Amino acid sequence: MAKAVLGVIGGSGVYDLSLLTEVEELRIESPWGEPSANPIQGFIGGTRVVFMPRHGAGHRLGPSDINYRANIDVLKRAGVTDLISISACGSYREELPPGMFVLVDQFIDRTFARKTSFFGAGCVAHVSFSDPVAPNLVARLARAAAEEGVPHVVGGSYVCMEGPQFSTRAESVAYKAMGASVVGMTNMPEAKLAREAELPYATVAMVTDYDAWRPHEVGVGVAEILQVMRENGDKARRLLARFASEFPQEHEACPIGSDRALDFALVTAPEHRDPDLLKKLDAIAGRVLRPS
Template identity: 70%
Template structure:
């Protein structure tokens, strides 16, 4: 039996998790560098919950400066099995106004400055990202929202831009024409790394603005983004708390295969693997890289 442990990453405007009980702050070392902040580890109901502010308390880190690998690595070391990412985003659809929560199920990665994999020279692996969001975890979020009276839109595509600048009008119109639903700066490579770490991932995208395509909202201001994000922080906390209280004690298999994503992903033969790289992968991929389980995919 694998205990279900819920991880929560708080985005812009969400730097703490009200309702977390028996809280202890813990700094977990990672071979991938410094994570964004201490982990706040506690419980909601009978479920163990681990909270990490993505940008650090005080919003010290821009989207491009976040050490996504270290963040996912320390959450894995803390035992997280299911991860809910709370993220501010812009909307490309009139029917997704500021204040709405969107449970996205697809991503388009337009980032260019970030380390997007734990694997590479010395140990090569390829995981599927066809369905990056865990359907069962997303369903639990939808059910929790309904139970709490929180209006959400289920489904949609999140395009992740590099930032830290907001979109140009040309970019905004192009993304809207491409059929994307929301835009943000942080869910990639976060979702990719969670999949490599065999952590089930789901996003609660909090719409804070209409990007700049909308003729009545032709500019995005940080003050507006933070105001909406803070106004929604209470709903986000209620949503997460309900998910935590309803989460089964035992980890559920993920229909998208996130719980076994590395099962046949490692390409590098055991004898060719760089021991230093393998040592860094102890938490993320120890299940498949241990001598008793190693094999050529």
């Protein structure tokens, strides 16, 4: 079995993991361009952790400026076997107030200005994505949250909008009526790319505010959100410390097969595959592209 390496992508409010020991900055080049930052490697207990700040140093990258492909590729090259996303979000539910952590199990992708796949002309692939979140990671996150007294719920749909503007009231009411739980700007195409990279993935969506669906209420304000983000960041670090310290030393097979997502995904015949694209896919798809 492979040694487990935990990847953590920190979103708004989680820009570092000060709880890491034996810290080392990794300098890894990606054929997909520049990642948000050089990832930081360290240990929590006996678990090796690789941390990537999604928005870069000083939150210099907006949601649509992030090179999601480079981020996932670099984490894969760093040896990550399982990936946790920490993300701020707005709530569509009264029972999901600011400060609540939602361990989502579904996504609704409303982005339109981002590269959504490593594959394309010259090497076409279609991965299964009906269940986008690894249930074993969610179960471990829920247990860690309970042990740390972090308010949380398991399950819910995350709407990923393009941003950077917040929702109109009409949009917010519509997604609430669809049954969505939270809204954010960063988990797509991140989750899709993680699946293509055969990385089991789970999201901790940290509620910062109620979205604009509430009648007779002023819309979302940045000042209030930043205060809740700081409080959420402290809880997220406690949760991650517990989660990582109890993480298995050997990689667990994903119950839904996300760590074998490419087994039957490639549809381009070998003789028609683009050699230049194949070179870029060495880390992402090398397992299925290498001659047996």
